[in-house]
Amino acid sequence: MKTYTIGEAAKALNLTPYTLRYYDKEGLLPFVERTSGGTRFFKESDLDALRIIECLKMTGMPIKEIKTFIDWCSDGDATLQERFNMFQERKAAVEAQMQELMQTMRVIEHKCEYYQAALDAGTEAIHHDKQIAKALAH
Amino acid sequence: MKTYTIGEAAKALNLTPYTLRYYDKEGLLPFVERTSGGTRFFKESDLDALRIIECLKMTGMPIKEIKTFIDWCSDGDATLQERFNMFQERKAAVEAQMQELMQTMRVIEHKCEYYQAALDAGTEAIHHDKQIAKALAH
DNA sequence: CTAATCCCTAGAGTCAACTCTAAGTCAACC
DNA sequence: GGTTGACTTAGAGTTGACTCTAGGGATTAG
Numbered sequence: 001m002k003t004y005t006i007g008e009a010a011k012a013l014n015l016t017p018y019t020l021r022y023y024d025k026e027g028l029l030p031f032v033e034r035t036s037g038g039t040r041f042f043k044e045s046d047l048d049a050l051r052i053i054e055c056l057k058m059t060g061m062p063i064k065e066i067k068t069f070i071d072w073c074s075d076g077d078a079t080l081q082e083r084f085n086m087f088q089e090r091k092a093a094v095e096a097q098m099q100e101l102m103q104t105m106r107v108i109e110h111k112c113e114y115y116q117a118a119l120d121a122g123t124e125a126i127h128h129d130k131q132i133a134k135a136l137a138h
Numbered sequence: 139m140k141t142y143t144i145g146e147a148a149k150a151l152n153l154t155p156y157t158l159r160y161y162d163k164e165g166l167l168p169f170v171e172r173t174s175g176g177t178r179f180f181k182e183s184d185l186d187a188l189r190i191i192e193c194l195k196m197t198g199m200p201i202k203e204i205k206t207f208i209d210w211c212s213d214g215d216a217t218l219q220e221r222f223n224m225f226q227e228r229k230a231a232v233e234a235q236m237q238e239l240m241q242t243m244r245v246i247e248h249k250c251e252y253y254q255a256a257l258d259a260g261t262e263a264i265h266h267d268k269q270i271a272k273a274l275a276h
Numbered sequence: 277c278t279a280a281t282c283c284c285t286a287g288a289g290t291c292a293a294c295t296c297t298a299a300g301t302c303a304a305c306c
Numbered sequence: 307g308g309t310t311g312a313c314t315t316a317g318a319g320t321t322g323a324c325t326c327t328a329g330g331g332a333t334t335a336g
Binding site: 154156157160164173175176177200201202 | 292293294295296301302303
């Protein structure tokens with residue numbers, strides 16, 4: 001079964017070796033094994049686990065909370081409920097983020113139209129207010 | 139026309155007075171006026187401008203780039219094209235974020251199902267692999 | 277066998293975005 | 307007019323997540 005050095009794993013995940021060592025130091029990678037010489041080697045399943053970690057980061061979860069989850073994983077079936085709850089919370093967090101992003105998108109699109117019209121007219125004055133704050137607010 | 143103290147403005151925007159002073163120090167609020175005594179007062183249009191700033195932050199834009207935009211606003215019509223381009227880029231950034239978030243959502247939902255099944259069975263063993271990394275990766 | 281290029285650790289440094297402290301000023305109420 | 311509480315500044319401190327340095331050790335190519 002193919003394994004990866006820290007540099008190869010970093011490249012595969014689009015991270016740096018520094019970041020992977022940092023994650024390991026923070027306790028996120030208890031499953032990564034070492035050679036007798038002390039060099040880490042990453043298995044395919046380790047990369048998959050790291051992809052989950054990256055996914056949790058995407059939801060805005062801080063490293064310390066991800067560590068709690070990893071610890072639960074090590075603790076086995078006794079923590080199934082906690083882990084389920086955590087993913088339910090992550091799901092709610094992502095849904096909230098998507099709502100916020102959609103609201104943001106509406107504002108940005110409105111601004112695109114605002115500036116398109118201003119460009120066509122050659123001046124922002126068509127939007128009737130030259131005060132910076134008011135122009136920004138439109 | 140109603141105006142707001144820094145504390146009132148902060149409350150209205152769900153920020154702290156510290157944050158508003160920090161934004162001002164970074165040059166994001168050149169439009170906020172002061173009383174003769176030096177106290178800031180925020181107009182309704184200033185709050186609207188701050189809502190745009192918060193919107194830009196939501197897109198992942200750093201404070202320094204937001205400052206560039208505010209400077210363009212102060213520069214008038216000569217910078218209309220730059221501002222239009224910036225909003226187009228922000229739109230693309232939000233679209234990319236939404237794609238990423240949807241991908242994240244798929245993974246999270248899969249994990250919710252995984253843990254629901256494990257809870258129903260009373261053990262994660264139904265997913266055939268007790269190694270932490272592999273269980274994480276499923 | 278040696279040079280190059282990875283790997284290791286501990287710990288320091290960086291960066292963004294706040295967040296707070298200290299020392300003082302201003303405004304409203306009693 | 308004095309107390310209270312919110313305002314002001316400059317500048318220091320915090321937090322999270324890296325990112326790098328120094329000083330070594332291991333592994334591969336010639």
